[in-house]
Amino acid sequence: MTVGRNPRRAVLAAVAATVLCSTAAAADGGADLLDLSIEQLAELKVTSVSKSPEKLSETASAIQVVTADEIERSGAMDLPEALRLASNLQVARANSHDWAITARGFDGALLGNGSAADKMLVLIDGRSVYTPLFAGVFWDVQNVDLADIDHIEVVSGPGGTLWGSNAVNGVINVVTRPAADTQGLRVSGAYGNFLENAASLRYGGSVGDAHFRVYGQRLERGQTKVFGTDARDAWRIGQGGFRLDLAPSDDDVVTLQGDAYDGTEGTTSTSDVAGHNVLGRWTRTLSPGASWTLQAYFDHTDRRLAPSGFRDRVDAFDVDFEERLAPARRLSLVWGAGYRSLEDDTQGSASLSFDPASRVMALASAFLQSDFALIPERLRLTAGSKVEHNDFTGLEVQPRVQVSWTPTGARTVWAAVTRAVRSPSRIDVDEITPSLETLEDFESESVVAYELGYRGRPTSAVAYSVSAFFNRYDDLRSIDLNLSSPPALTLANNQAATTWGIELAGDVQLGARWRLRGGYSYLHERIEARSPLVVPGSAEFEALDPRQQLVLHSMLDVLGNLKVDATVRYVDALPDIAQIPSHFDLDLRVAWTADRWEAALVGRNLLRPSHLEFSAAAIPRNVLGTFTWRL
Numbered sequence: 001m002t003v004g005r006n007p008r009r010a011v012l013a014a015v016a017a018t019v020l021c022s023t024a025a026a027a028d029g030g031a032d033l034l035d036l037s038i039e040q041l042a043e044l045k046v047t048s049v050s051k052s053p054e055k056l057s058e059t060a061s062a063i064q065v066v067t068a069d070e071i072e073r074s075g076a077m078d079l080p081e082a083l084r085l086a087s088n089l090q091v092a093r094a095n096s097h098d099w100a101i102t103a104r105g106f107d108g109a110l111l112g113n114g115s116a117a118d119k120m121l122v123l124i125d126g127r128s129v130y131t132p133l134f135a136g137v138f139w140d141v142q143n144v145d146l147a148d149i150d151h152i153e154v155v156s157g158p159g160g161t162l163w164g165s166n167a168v169n170g171v172i173n174v175v176t177r178p179a180a181d182t183q184g185l186r187v188s189g190a191y192g193n194f195l196e197n198a199a200s201l202r203y204g205g206s207v208g209d210a211h212f213r214v215y216g217q218r219l220e221r222g223q224t225k226v227f228g229t230d231a232r233d234a235w236r237i238g239q240g241g242f243r244l245d246l247a248p249s250d251d252d253v254v255t256l257q258g259d260a261y262d263g264t265e266g267t268t269s270t271s272d273v274a275g276h277n278v279l280g281r282w283t284r285t286l287s288p289g290a291s292w293t294l295q296a297y298f299d300h301t302d303r304r305l306a307p308s309g310f311r312d313r314v315d316a317f318d319v320d321f322e323e324r325l326a327p328a329r330r331l332s333l334v335w336g337a338g339y340r341s342l343e344d345d346t347q348g349s350a351s352l353s354f355d356p357a358s359r360v361m362a363l364a365s366a367f368l369q370s371d372f373a374l375i376p377e378r379l380r381l382t383a384g385s386k387v388e389h390n391d392f393t394g395l396e397v398q399p400r401v402q403v404s405w406t407p408t409g410a411r412t413v414w415a416a417v418t419r420a421v422r423s424p425s426r427i428d429v430d431e432i433t434p435s436l437e438t439l440e441d442f443e444s445e446s447v448v449a450y451e452l453g454y455r456g457r458p459t460s461a462v463a464y465s466v467s468a469f470f471n472r473y474d475d476l477r478s479i480d481l482n483l484s485s486p487p488a489l490t491l492a493n494n495q496a497a498t499t500w501g502i503e504l505a506g507d508v509q510l511g512a513r514w515r516l517r518g519g520y521s522y523l524h525e526r527i528e529a530r531s532p533l534v535v536p537g538s539a540e541f542e543a544l545d546p547r548q549q550l551v552l553h554s555m556l557d558v559l560g561n562l563k564v565d566a567t568v569r570y571v572d573a574l575p576d577i578a579q580i581p582s583h584f585d586l587d588l589r590v591a592w593t594a595d596r597w598e599a600a601l602v603g604r605n606l607l608r609p610s611h612l613e614f615s616a617a618a619i620p621r622n623v624l625g626t627f628t629w630r631l
Helices: 007-026 038-042 068-074 079-083 538-542
Strands: 063-067 090-093 099-102 120-124 149-156 170-176 184-192 197-207 210-221 235-249 252-266 270-287 290-305 310-328 331-347 358-375 379-390 394-408 411-422 445-459 462-482 488-509 514-529 548-558 562-571 583-593 597-604 617-620 622-630
Touching: 038 445, 038 462, 038 488, 063 068, 068 079, 068 149, 068 548, 068 562, 068 583, 079 090, 079 099, 079 149, 462 538, 488 538, 514 538
Parallel strands: 120 170
Antiparallel strands: 063 149, 090 099, 149 170, 184 197, 184 622, 197 210, 210 235, 235 252, 252 270, 270 290, 290 310, 310 331, 331 358, 358 379, 379 394, 394 411, 411 445, 445 462, 462 488, 488 514, 514 548, 548 562, 562 583, 583 597, 597 622
16 A cells, blocks of 8 residues: 555654654653754854844745754655755755756756756855756765754755845855854765665864864765666765865955865766866955955866767856945945856756757846835835856846834844846756757746735744735746647747745744744746747656645653654645655654764665656665764
């Protein structure tokens, strides 16, 4: 019997696990507090919404924060698995190494190395991991050491006013810990029945006032099955890196960090991935309400795909300057300018190539956003815009107007109207495949988004948020029939869409030892063809999204050093063309901690032997043991 046919049994199993754990906790006297209380979480400073530090409880946005403690207690092995904890994201595994991740829809069809999702901006310590090949993210090579993550900020809704193109449906901002917070030696390892093995080594130290850390890690995962046959998609990757933080004066902080990785992953044969990056950032505080930041990074990626022989190498150089000012008592400003150079060099194959094979693309931008207190500490008006120039469509303007009301420090209401764009990528303009043509005049996709939200904390033990949205998309990518002889397909801009939905998220502290967090989202999508030449299935190429999702994460401290955690997820069925049914998942983690070590048993996808999430690859049940030692 599959869980998809008996969801009631899945829910009962998950509830039973939680109740059993809570009963055990109640029977034990004396408790250790969880790492962060609800009140402490409310005071957490986030920067993704306004590019200025602000309290999470007063943030006028549909933002969720995944903390380091929540990531550790979930048993996640890589970044995409950690992102499952954000209920405002759709996160689906396509096979052993590829993922489909988005917010508020448009999780595009499966490509050779992941989903065609291209409307989320993803940052790791301020470095964009966007690829110009298809304007999305290759999640298989975003292998941040999870133990180094301080928190992850997930904003659902447009962020183009501050962050620019491709922040159409949201922003994921991964923030790692300062080197001073990762001192000493840390060794960890994991082994699982899905051939999921991991090892990590990190050392942090200091020289005078400078703090540093270096790390190395390796992760490998076994192959999935497609219709009962081995998919030959096993994956293994190694990565190392460093971070150096120093404060040459009381007002200055300088960071230098970098990573390098190399790995192989299966398709019908073996493909190779490699890359390296280095980033520098200098922040100077001018006064309590004013500061500036100068950041620059270089990022090199190299992908060689077998058996086709296609290869893509990208060199990205980016420099940004931002300044935060408080020119008047009620007025604060943030402005900035940036320049990015992308050199994309491809080696074509019989099935896929690009013309021209190499391109150098430039992106210049500037933004300004003002925040005016109509009523100090109560009513705010925020307005701003980003102006960008890219090589494909020229000038793009992305404005935003927002009003927020904070009657008390525990309640915030906001409403906003935003325009954002997804600028063309190489796959839209330069791709050459059999029976498919592209257009040089491909336009930017655009959205006008209307949002209304509320964030509240009625007691010190309860916090929640609710947001509603209505989006109108124009000039969406379409697959059209070309009436030339012989007939061919053409990528064009002949689709439009409307989406609306609601997102709920909450945190509840049930005593000193038990905390529940989670959320629910509902999404309605309607994609329309604007030309009779648009072929059937074009809409599904752009959007394979569930209508409903539910996430519940229980964190429980039992019997002193024993921790028991459970995560329940429900994901609605994908559109009929994908043939992916709805499913429940249950993950469990039981960990025993001591002063310097921790041992844990983690079970994932426990409700059935395997299930489908985004493709024909069956994701198996997995049980693994982990061990961590610190000195």
